Ligand SMILES: NC(=O)C1=CN([C@@H]2O[C@H](COP(=O)(O)OP(=O)(O)OC[C@H]3O[C@@H](n4cnc5c(N)ncnc54)[C@H](OP(=O)(O)O)[C@@H]3O)[C@@H](O)[C@H]2O)[C@H](O)CC1
């Protein structure tokens with residue numbers, strides 16, 4: 001870990017969102033306190049450019065779910081455009097979240113997913129991210145994500161063709177500039193990027209009118225860059241230009257490889273066939289229930305679970321069909337994996353002597369192993385979709 005002058009001891013607060021996870025609170029709290037006496041954590045990436053993965057993997061203990069729970073958790077539900085806006089408004093009224101709070105969490109979740117995709121990219125050079133921001137809050141999520149990505153150690157450029165005059169957005173741009181992130185008005189033709197983050201339009205995009213400038217050009221330029229530079233396109237909440245409920249109605253054939261849904265997938269996500277993350281770990285249970293949203297179970301402190309498939313979000317056969325030769329569903333195997341890990345703790349949650357710290361006998365952190373397991377399964381499913389389509 002990067003040495004820092006001031007060290008803050010972090011006590012982690014685990015706030016499980018799935019009601020069934022409540023019984024794990026004492027166990028998780030115990031483990032987090034034990035962990036905090038052993039190691040020093042830098043409290044946030046606002047202070048130093050530590051790799052978030054390092055911090056997370058040091059302190060996370062996954063929430064153990066039964067096979068049934070983890071299967072159900074993939075059925076996240078869908079929001080149509082009207083409900084997505086109503087849910088947003090309700091979040092900012094009844095429980096009193098501010099837009100700034102929600103955008104910071106949404107942007108952080110986006111940055112985590114982008115970081116994960118980037119670290120799995122098998123490209124010669126990685127780390128160069130272009131974030132293209134639109135005029136509304138979807139664009140704000142992009143501005144927040146760019147700042148976090150730089151804290152995570154990636155290079156980020158921003159294209160913000162029509163900056164908002166609202167004070168919060170002015171602040172977000174200033175925060176990015178303070179991180180030495182270039183903020184440009186159009187997509188440059190002379191720079192190379194590995195990842196493009198499409199943060200132009202979200203759930204308030206109006207597909208009944210043609211896409212107005214400067215965003216029509218921005219979308220065209222993004223698509224050109226995606227093809228010319230073989231960059232990975234990641235859309236935030238809704239692929240820009242897609243009708244929020246109906247999907248790609250324009251015929252532009254805008255097809256991102258990755259979609260990051262915030263709070264819950266929008267209806268158009270049913271048409272999306274790529275890799276799908278669902279993030280936004282801030283939904284109070286009553287609002288989730290009212291709108292029929294089931295949040296996926298999040299491991300440890302992550303904002304963006306590396307869950308495989310989110311298969312109910314895609315209109316394709318379940319991964320079980322692919323693995324029908326296997327005796328057990330992967331979720332059952334995964335539960336067995338967690339049970340095995342649980343058995344390595346004694347009743348007080350202390351380590352069995354044979355284990356060293358949070359390391360397994362093979363020397364790997366549990367959380368790292370868990371994340372790798374999930375990524376592996378997700379890749380299998382993604383590859384299966386590609387084969388199926390070709
Ligand atoms: N609850 C959450 O999960 C949170 C989600 N967040 C993000 O916010 C967006 C929704 O933000 P919103 O500002 O409501 O809308 P958009 O970002 O989609 O953009 C609205 C702007 O787009 C312009 N627009 C609409 N249609 C067109 C068009 N055909 N051509 C050009 N421009 C268009 C519109 O312009 P107007 O002139 O009509 O005003 C708006 O300026 C959500 O998707 C999440 O990403 C939040 O961060 C909070 C938490």
Ligand SMILES: [K+]
Nearest residue numbers: 198201236238
């Ligand atoms: K978008």
